[in-house]
Amino acid sequence: MKTIQKITKASLYLFLAAALMVGCKKDDDSPKPSSSTPPANEEELITTVKITFVDTAGVEPTVTVFFRDPDGDGGNAPTQFDTIRLAANTVYNASLEVFDESKNPVENITTEIAQEADEHIFCFTPTNVNLSIIRTDSDGTYEIGLASQWTTGIASVGTTQVILKHQPGVKDGTCAPGDTDVELNFVTEIQ
Amino acid sequence: MKGLLLLILLSIISQSVVFTQTPSCEFTLSGIVVDEHDQQALSFSTIYIVELEKGYVSDMNGVFVVPNLCKQNYTLVIGHIGCEPDTQQVLIAQHTKKTFYLEHHIEELKEFAIIENEIKPLSSVVKKELSPEELSKTRGRTLGESMKELTGVTTLTTGNSISKPVIHGMHSDRILILNNGIRQEGQQWGSEHAPEIDPFIANKLSVVKGAQSVRYGANAIGGVVLVEPADLPDSSGINGEINAIGYSNGQQGVGSAMLEGKSEKLLGIAWRVQGSLKKSGNIHTPNYFLKNTGVEEQNFSWTLGLNKEKYGVELFYSQFNSIIGIFSGAHIGNLTDLQTAFAAEEPLEKADFTYDIERPYQKIEHELFKVKSYVATGKVGKLELVYARQFNLRNEFDKHQPRGRDNDPSLPDLKFGLTTHTGDLIWEHNRIKKFKGSIGVSGFYQGNTTEGRNFIPNFIKYSSGIFWIENWTSNNYKLQVEGGVRYDKIYQKAYVWEKDELTEPDFNYENFSGTIGSVYKLTDKVTLGYNFGSAWRPPGINELFSDGVHHGAAAVEIGDRTLSPEKAYNNLFSVEYSAEKLLIQVEGYYNHIADYIYLAPELPPTLTIRGAFPTFRYKQTTATFKGVDTKVNYHFHKNITYTGKVSLIRAFDETADEWLYGIPSDRFENSINFHVDSLKSLKDLFVGVSLQHVLEQTRYEANSDFVPPPKGYELLSLQAGLEIPLYKTKKQTVPLIIGMQINNLLNITYRDYLNKFRYYSDEMGRNFILQLKTTF
The missing domain is CATH 2.40.170.20 (TonB-dependent receptor, beta-barrel domain)
Incomplete structure (x- = not known):
C-alpha cells in the first residue's frame, strides 16, 4: 500500500513537472533592443523614379526628371517631384529607372524589374498634353515599359501618369491586374 | 520564479497526500447548520444522506453528527422549515466537520459556491449568456461568430475567417475578453486580429454589457466577453x-x-x-x-x-x-x-x-x-x-x-x-x-x-x-x-x-x-x-x-x-x-x-x-x-x-x-x-x-x-x-x-x-x- 502511494505521488509530481515544462515556452527576445543600430529593413522600398529623355535626332538636350521620397511612404514629404519639360515636335527615347534610396548604398531596382519582366508593366497616360507614348521593349510576350518612345506635338501643358504594376502570374499586357507599386502624375510641359 | 511556483504547488499538493487511509466505514461527519444571512443556528434541521437512504436531525443548536461513514462521496440534502433544501456533495476521507448554510427565501441570486470562477460580474449589470441550444448551434464557428447570437452583439469581420465581437458598437481595445478568467492578451488593437480562442473550450459564452472597469480593469468600455x-x-x-x-x-x-x-x-x-x-x-x-x-x-x-x-x-x-x-x-x-x-x-x-x-x-x-x-x-x-x-x-x-x-x-x-x-x-x-x-x-x-x-x-x-x-x-x-x-x-x-x-x-x-x-x-x-x-x-x-x-x-x-x-x-x-x-x-x-x-x-x-x-x-x-x-x-x-x-x-x-x-x-x-x-x-x-x-x-x-x-x-x-x-x-x-x-x-x-x-x-x-x- 505504501509503495503504491509513493509511486502515485511520484508520478503525480512528474506529471505536474512535465505539465509546467510544456507551459514554459521560451519568452521571446527582450523588447528592449540590444543592438545600437536599427534593425535592417530587409524589405525593398521604391523611393525614387528617374526618367531620362534623349532626342532621337540628337538635337534637343537630354532631359532628366526625378520623383524622390527617400524615407518612403509617410514620414517626411517627397523631396523632389520634377516637371517634365520637353521640346515640341520631337521624338524622345525615354528610359525609366527606379531606386531604393533608403538603403546605403542605394539599391537599383531597375535590374530586378528587368529580370522579373514577366511580372511587371509600366503604363503611361498623358492628359491635356500633345504627347503620345509607346513602350518599346518586351518580356517576350508582353511589353514592359522600361524603354519607351515619347513623341511630342505642339506646345501644351498637362500631366503624364506613370504607373508600375506588379503582376506576378496575372500579366496580360494591360494595366488592370496586379498591385500598384508606382503611380505618379508628372506635370508635363511641351515648349 | 517558475521554480518557486512549482515548489509552492507541490507543497500544496503534498499536504493533501499525508492523510492516513482507513479502509473501514468509521468516519464521522459532524457540524452545524446555520442561516446563511445572519449566521443563526437552525435547530432541528434535517440531513438526509441519499446513498444510505437515512436521515438525521440537528439539535436545538443546529449541531448534527452522522456516524459510520465510509471513504467515499456522499450526496446530502439539508433542509429546514422555510428554506430551500440544499443538495451538496461531500467527500468523506477522514472525520469531517462541516458548516451548512441555508437560505430563508426563494428568490435569491446565485451565491458564491466554494469552487467558482474567479471573476463574477455584478448583479445589476446586464449579463447575457448563450443558452445551451444557442451554444450548440454555434459549434464550429469562431468565437466572434458565436457571440453574434446575443442581442446587442455584432461582429467586425475581415472576410469570412476573421471576426471580432462588437458590443454596443465597440470592439478591439474597447472590449475585454476573459478566457477562462484571464484577460486575453493578443494584438487586439487591429481589426484584422481575431481573438485567439478555441470556442470549444467553453461550455458557457456570455457577455457583460457596458462600462465595467471596476470588476475587470482597464479597457472594459463597451463590455466584456x-x-x-x-x-x-x-x-x-x-x-x-x-x-x-x-x-x-x-x-x-x-x-x-x-x-x-x-x-x-x-x-x-x-x-x-x-x-x-x-x-x-x-x-x-x-x-x-x-x-x-x-x-x-x-x-x-x-x-x-x-x-x-x-x-x-x-x-x-x-x-x-x-x-x-x-x-x-x-x-x-x-x-x-x-x-x-x-x-x-x-x-x-x-x-x-x-x-x-x-x-x-x-x-x-x-x-x-x-x-x-x-x-x-x-x-x-x-x-x-x-x-x-x-x-x-x-x-x-x-x-x-x-x-x-x-x-x-x-x-x-x-x-x-x-x-x-x-x-x-x-x-x-x-x-x-x-x-x-x-x-x-x-x-x-x-x-x-x-x-x-x-x-x-x-x-x-x-x-x-x-x-x-x-x-x-x-x-x-x-x-x-x-x-x-x-x-x-x-x-x-x-x-x-x-x-x-x-x-x-x-x-x-x-x-x-x-x-x-x-x-x-x-x-x-x-x-x-x-x-x-x-x-x-x-x-x-x-x-x-x-x-x-x-x-x-x-x-x-x-x-x-x-x-x-x-x-x-x-x-x-x-x-x-x-x-x-x-x-x-x-x-x-x-x-x-x-x-x-x-x-x-x-x-x-x-x-x-x-x-x-x-x-x-x-x-x-x-x-x-x-x-x-x-x-x-x-x-x-x-x-x-x-x-x-x-x-x-x-x-x-x-x-x-x-x-x-x-x-x-x-x-x-x-x-x-x-x-x-x-x-x-x-x-x-x-x-x-x-x-x-x-x-x-x-x-x-x-x-x-x-x-x-x-x-x-x-x-x-x-x-x-x-x-x-x-x-x-x-x-x-x-x-x-x-x-x-x-x-x-x-x-x-x-x-x-x-x-x-x-x-x-x-x-x-x-x-x-x-x-x-x-x-x-
Whole structure:
C-alpha cells in the first residue's frame, strides 16, 4: 500500500513537472533592443523614379526628371517631384529607372524589374498634353515599359501618369491586374 | 520564479497526500447548520444522506453528527422549515466537520459556491449568456461568430475567417475578453486580429454589457466577453464529448473531443483534456469563389484540479494554432486599386475550390498557462491567487514576398511576439450582516517585440490595480444595491527607432473607476435594474505610434503620442418581464465617452510614390453611444415559441456634431421554433426558421469612407435537430445529438457594413451545416 502511494505521488509530481515544462515556452527576445543600430529593413522600398529623355535626332538636350521620397511612404514629404519639360515636335527615347534610396548604398531596382519582366508593366497616360507614348521593349510576350518612345506635338501643358504594376502570374499586357507599386502624375510641359 | 511556483504547488499538493487511509466505514461527519444571512443556528434541521437512504436531525443548536461513514462521496440534502433544501456533495476521507448554510427565501441570486470562477460580474449589470441550444448551434464557428447570437452583439469581420465581437458598437481595445478568467492578451488593437480562442473550450459564452472597469480593469468600455469552461467533474469516473461538424461552403470540417474525469486513487485530482481541429477551403459567394480563403486550426488544452473544501489548486494550459488565408482580391497597392476592385462586378483574381493556402496569410499561435489556488479563511471567506502567462505569436505574410527577400520564403513580413504575465489576489467574504463582497489586487506585465515591416514599435507595459466591491441585499431579498471602486496605474515604455536613433518614450496613466447599481424585484414577474459604471483605457500602441500606410486600408494613419486615456461613463437600465409563457427583456444604455480616440480625416492627402493616400490622424473627442436591445420570447403554444430580437445603436461625435464611423446598423431578428421534448426514443426534436433583417447604415458622414455603406439585407435560415439513443450501457444511454442548419437559404448576394472586405467581395452564399455530437 505504501509503495503504491509513493509511486502515485511520484508520478503525480512528474506529471505536474512535465505539465509546467510544456507551459514554459521560451519568452521571446527582450523588447528592449540590444543592438545600437536599427534593425535592417530587409524589405525593398521604391523611393525614387528617374526618367531620362534623349532626342532621337540628337538635337534637343537630354532631359532628366526625378520623383524622390527617400524615407518612403509617410514620414517626411517627397523631396523632389520634377516637371517634365520637353521640346515640341520631337521624338524622345525615354528610359525609366527606379531606386531604393533608403538603403546605403542605394539599391537599383531597375535590374530586378528587368529580370522579373514577366511580372511587371509600366503604363503611361498623358492628359491635356500633345504627347503620345509607346513602350518599346518586351518580356517576350508582353511589353514592359522600361524603354519607351515619347513623341511630342505642339506646345501644351498637362500631366503624364506613370504607373508600375506588379503582376506576378496575372500579366496580360494591360494595366488592370496586379498591385500598384508606382503611380505618379508628372506635370508635363511641351515648349 | 517558475521554480518557486512549482515548489509552492507541490507543497500544496503534498499536504493533501499525508492523510492516513482507513479502509473501514468509521468516519464521522459532524457540524452545524446555520442561516446563511445572519449566521443563526437552525435547530432541528434535517440531513438526509441519499446513498444510505437515512436521515438525521440537528439539535436545538443546529449541531448534527452522522456516524459510520465510509471513504467515499456522499450526496446530502439539508433542509429546514422555510428554506430551500440544499443538495451538496461531500467527500468523506477522514472525520469531517462541516458548516451548512441555508437560505430563508426563494428568490435569491446565485451565491458564491466554494469552487467558482474567479471573476463574477455584478448583479445589476446586464449579463447575457448563450443558452445551451444557442451554444450548440454555434459549434464550429469562431468565437466572434458565436457571440453574434446575443442581442446587442455584432461582429467586425475581415472576410469570412476573421471576426471580432462588437458590443454596443465597440470592439478591439474597447472590449475585454476573459478566457477562462484571464484577460486575453493578443494584438487586439487591429481589426484584422481575431481573438485567439478555441470556442470549444467553453461550455458557457456570455457577455457583460457596458462600462465595467471596476470588476475587470482597464479597457472594459463597451463590455466584456466571458469564455468559461465547465467546472471540473466532482465525482469519480470518466466522461467525454465528441463533436463533428461539416459545412458545405468551404467544404469545412471541424472536429473536437474532450475527456474528463476524477480519480479517488489519484488523491481526488480531477482532470480534463480537450482538442479541436478545423480545416476549410475557399469560400463561395452566390456567384464566385473567393481566392485564398481557407483556414486551418489545431487547438488543445488540459486542466488539472484539486478542489477541497478548505483549499484547492487548478492548472490550465491551452494552445491555439491557426493559419488563415487572406482573400487575395483584397490586396491593394493604392486608392486607385481599391476603386477598381470596388467597381468590378467580380474580383479580378478568379479561383476554384482548393484547401491550399497561399500568400497573403496569417499564422497565429497563442498559449495560456494558468494556476489558480484558493484557501478558505475560516468561515468568513476565501482567498484566491491566480497567475497566468500568455504568449501570442503573430506572423503575417504579405501577398508578394518582398523583392529583397527572395531567398527565404518562410520569413514572415511582419511578426509580433507578445508575452503577458498577470496575477490576481482576491479575498471574497461571505455574507456579513447584509453585505457580501470582495477586495483584490492585480498586477500585469507585458512585453512586445516586432520584426519586419515597420508598423508598431517594441514596448513594455506594467500595470497594477486595487479594487473593492460590496453588495447589499435587503431582508426580503427584493432589493439589492452594489457598488465598487478601483484604482489602476499603467506604465508603458516604447522603443522607437527614429532616424537611426533609439528613443524610449514612456507613458504613465492612472485612473479611478467606480460603479453603483441596483436590482429591484417589483413583482414576481417584473425586475428592474440600473447600473452606473465607469471604465477607461489608455491609448493603444497603434494610436500612439502608427505612421504610414495601413496595408489593406489604402490610407495613411498617423498616431499621436500626446493622447490621453479614454474615459467612459455608462448608464444601463434594464426591465425584465418573465411569466410562464412570455419573456420580455429590454435594456437601454447611454454611454458617454470623454476623450474618445478616433481617426479623423486630414487634408491634404499624403503624396507617396504610389499616388496620394487619404490621411487620417488619431484625435480625441466627446462621444456618446446610446441604444436599446430587446428580446421577446413567447410560447404561444406548448410546442411553438416565437423569438424576436431588436438592437439599435446611435453613436455620435458630440464635439464635431457628426455620426461616428463604422457603427452597426439597426437589426431585427424574428424566429419561430417548433419543439417536442420526446417522441418515442427520440428527444429534443426541433425545427426552426429565422429571418434576420439588417438595415442599411444611413447614419454616416459623407467624407468618412471611400464608398457608401452597402444596402441592407435579409437572411433566411433554417435549423433542425434531434437526439437519438446511440447505444445503452448499464449506467447510461449514450446519445447522438444531430443538428442541421441552412444559412443564407435563399443564396442572396449581399455585403455587410462591418466587413472590412465589403469593398472587394460579396458575403458567403448558402451554407449547409451538419453537426454531430455525443456525450458519454
